[in-house]
Each structure stands twice: as C-alpha cells, then as structure tokens.
Amino acid sequence: MSTDKPTIVLVHGAFAESASWNRVIELLRAESFDVTAVANPLRSVPGDAAYVRDVVAAIGRPVVLVGHSYAGILITEAASGNDAVVGLTYVAAFAPEHGESAFELSGKFPGSTLGEALASYPISTGGTEFAITKEVFHQQFVADAPAAEAAVMAATQRPATQVALTEGLPTTTPAWRTIPSWFVFGSYDRNIPAALQRFMAERAGSRGTREVPGASHALSVSRPDAVTATILDTVRGVA
Numbered sequence: 671m672s673t674d675k676p677t678i679v680l681v682h683g684a685f686a687e688s689a690s691w692n693r694v695i696e697l698l699r700a701e702s703f704d705v706t707a708v709a710n711p712l713r714s715v716p717g718d719a720a721y722v723r724d725v726v727a728a729i730g731r732p733v734v735l736v737g738h739s740y741a742g743i744l745i746t747e748a749a750s751g752n753d754a755v756v757g758l759t760y761v762a763a764f765a766p767e768h769g770e771s772a773f774e775l776s777g778k779f780p781g782s783t784l785g786e787a788l789a790s791y792p793i794s795t796g797g798t799e800f801a802i803t804k805e806v807f808h809q810q811f812v813a814d815a816p817a818a819e820a821a822v823m824a825a826t827q828r829p830a831t832q833v834a835l836t837e838g839l840p841t842t843t844p845a846w847r848t849i850p851s852w853f854v855f856g857s858y859d860r861n862i863p864a865a866l867q868r869f870m871a872e873r874a875g876s877r878g879t880r881e882v883p884g885a886s887h888a889l890s891v892s893r894p895d896a897v898t899a900t901i902l903d904t905v906r907g908v909a
Contacts, residue, residue: 787810
C-alpha cells in the first residue's frame with residue numbers, strides 16, 4: 671500500500687463491531703489505502719478514546735480518523751491536540767461539544783427510537799450494559815440491508831456500557847474545531863435523527879455533508895459506496 675497516503679483508521683460504534691467496515695475496507699484497499707479497523711472497547715469515553723489514540727500513535731503516520739455513531743465522540747476526543755490526525759469523517763456519528771453525551775444528544779431532536787429498542791442488564795464488573803434486542807435490530811439499526819444479514823449483525827453486536835453512553839465529551843477543545851471534518855448520514859436513521867446530524871455538521875463547519883436518502887444508521891454495511899466516497903472526500907480535502 672502507498673506510504674504517500676494517510677492511513678485510514680475506522681472506529682465502529684455501539685451495537686456494531688469491526689467487521690461492519692468490511693465493505694468499506696475493500697473499497698479503500700482497491701484505492702491503495704492502508705486501513706485499520708479498531709476494536710472499540712465500548713466501556714467509557716475517556717478509556718475508549720485513549721485506546722483509539724494509542725492505535726493512531728502506533729501507526730506512526732498521518733491518519734484520517736473515521737467514526738461511526740458513538741465512535742464520533744471518541745474520534746472527537748482522540749484527535750484533539752493530536753498532530754497525527756489530519757482529517758475526520760463522521761459516519762452517522764455524534765460530533766459533540768464539550769460535556770455532551772450520546773444519550774443527551776440523541777434527545778436534542780425528535781426521531782430517535784433507540785431507547786425503546788434497548789435491553790439492559792447488570793455486569794459483574796459493575797454498572798449496566800445495553801444491547802439492541804434481536805427482535806427489532808433489523809428495523810432499528812440497518813433497515814436497508816437484507817433481514818438475514820441484519821440477523822447476523824444482531825448476533826455479533828457489541829454492547830455498550832451505560833457509562834459510555836452517558837459520559838460527556840471530556841475535552842474542552844473538540845477536534846472538529848481545528849481539524850477539517852466531513853459528514854455522511856442516512857435520512858432514515860432511527861438511532862441518531864437526521865435533523866441532529868445536520869445540526870452537528872453545521873456546528874462543526876463541515877467541509878462536505880452527504881445525506882443518503884432512505885439510508886439507515888448502519889451506513890458502512892448498507893451504503894459502503896457513500897461512506898467510502900465521503901472518506902475519499904476527506905483525503906482529498908486534506909491533501
């Protein structure tokens with residue numbers, strides 16, 4: 671792969687896992703990019719962001735950070751003051767201001783049905799963990815993918831802790847203030863309403879915003895072409 675191009679680091683969000691990026695990875699590799707898909711711990715905002723920062727540091731080259739859903743919070747934190755990160759791509763993702771959490775932002779505009787789709791249970795290490803119930807996973811998370819594929823995703827989803835979803839962004843200097851950012855999201859997102867994503871993109875001074883008609887929350891699975899196009903826009907925009 672080319673050493674003249676930035677490495678693309680993909681970070682999945684809650685209720686997904688690294689393989690959710692597979693189609694995007696294939697498209698990026700066809701364009702001769704090095705790509706790393708991070709296994710997001712989904713335990714806490716500071717801890718998860720620190721892990722992303724460690725992955726970026728280990729690469730040792732310029733990076734474009736790409737975050738889906740909850741991972742938008744992590745890339746906003748991990749890239750803050752981080753000279754290795756040259757661009758940000760938010761994929762159906764939160765782009766918070768200091769102190770804002772996933773749960774808080776989700777209720778800022780009407781349209782999210784995530785709360786009623788979640789099951790919760792205590793974990794032995796303390797606290798509570800959330801997952802999307804298998805019965806509604808298809809329509810809630812990836813309505814524009816085949817039911818059989820959604821069933822596999824429901825079985826392999828990685829739950830997130832209540833702490834991770836309710837913690838506010840720690841940094842007082844969100845990365846989108848200083849690092850060029852691009853946004854892509856679906857008009858049929860039932861986790862993060864499109865109205866909220868438009869608001870966050872405008873607030874962040876998005877260099878390019880792509881809204882995909884009829885697309886669900888899991889864009890990297892159902893609309894990998896649109897996601898890849900936005901990542902490539904980011905690369906070209908920061909070249």
